[in-house]
Amino acid sequence: MATIEDPFEKIRPKLVSARIEFMSQLAKFSHDELTRQFTDEEWSPVQLANHLYISDGLALEQMQQIQSEDNPLLADTSQVAPRLTREAAAPASLEAVLSGMAARREEIFAYLSTLPSECWERSFQHPAWGQLKFYQFVNVLPQHDMQHSRQLSSMKARFQEHGVE
Numbered sequence: 001m002a003t004i005e006d007p008f009e010k011i012r013p014k015l016v017s018a019r020i021e022f023m024s025q026l027a028k029f030s031h032d033e034l035t036r037q038f039t040d041e042e043w044s045p046v047q048l049a050n051h052l053y054i055s056d057g058l059a060l061e062q063m064q065q066i067q068s069e070d071n072p073l074l075a076d077t078s079q080v081a082p083r084l085t086r087e088a089a090a091p092a093s094l095e096a097v098l099s100g101m102a103a104r105r106e107e108i109f110a111y112l113s114t115l116p117s118e119c120w121e122r123s124f125q126h127p128a129w130g131q132l133k134f135y136q137f138v139n140v141l142p143q144h145d146m147q148h149s150r151q152l153s154s155m156k157a158r159f160q161e162h163g164v165e
Contacts, residue, residue, distance in 0.1 A: 006117070007115075007117055007120040007135055007138075008109075008112045008113050008115065011112070011135070012112075014142040015105070015109075015141055018141070018142035018145035018146050018149070019105060019145050021145065021146060021149045022052065022145045022146075022148055022149045022152070023098075024149075025149045025152035025153050025156070026045055026048075026049060028152075028156050029152075029155075029156060029159075033045065033159055034094055036159070038155075038158060042155075045152055045155060046094055046097060047085065047090075047091075048148050048152060049094070049097045049098065049101060050100075051081065051082070052101055052144070052145065053097060053100045053101045053104055054081060054084050054085050054088060055077065055081040055085075055144060056101070056104040056105060056107075056141070057104055058077055058081055058084065059077070059108065059137075059140075060104070060107055060108050060111060062074050062075070062077070062137065063108075063111060063112075063137065063138070065124075066122050066137065067119055067122060067134070071124060071125060072124050072125065073125045073126075074124055074126050074127075075127075076126065076127045076128055112138065120133070120134050120135040120138075121133055121134065121135070122134045124137065
């Protein structure tokens with residue numbers, strides 16, 4: 001008899017690995033660099049971490065929407081999450097952001113771990129991506145973390161290039 005792989009157990013290592021990569025990039029910044037921005041349009045490393053915290057909250061809300069509605073049309077997170085990040089109060093500290101990130105990701109894990117396999121096939125509509133399945137939505141989370149890991153790596157290189165320490 002074939003064993004059906006648990007969708008949560010399949011995605012969990014990807015979510016963990018991508019978040020560890022983000023955290024390892026964040027750890028390369030000095031205390032002073034964490035709150036520095038090159039321009040007013042760019043976020044500091046701490047603001048990027050806060051963005052992941054906010055994005056995870058939005059993602060959890062949208063996951064719940066997909067599970068509770070038939071084929072919902074989701075808000076475009078690529079527009080909503082940056083706006084929510086810009087509107088949010090500045091993080092109190094790096095520790096507060098990191099604590100929030102860990103708690104929010106645990107909420108996501110707790111939610112995903114309860115879903116039966118058939119729930120991972122639920123459909124939704126996205127303004128930019130079209131018709132997709134729930135598992136495809138969840139797979140965007142590690143990609144989002146990795147995108148911002150690369151951004152942190154680029155920022156650190158720019159700090160070093162410009163002698164900012």
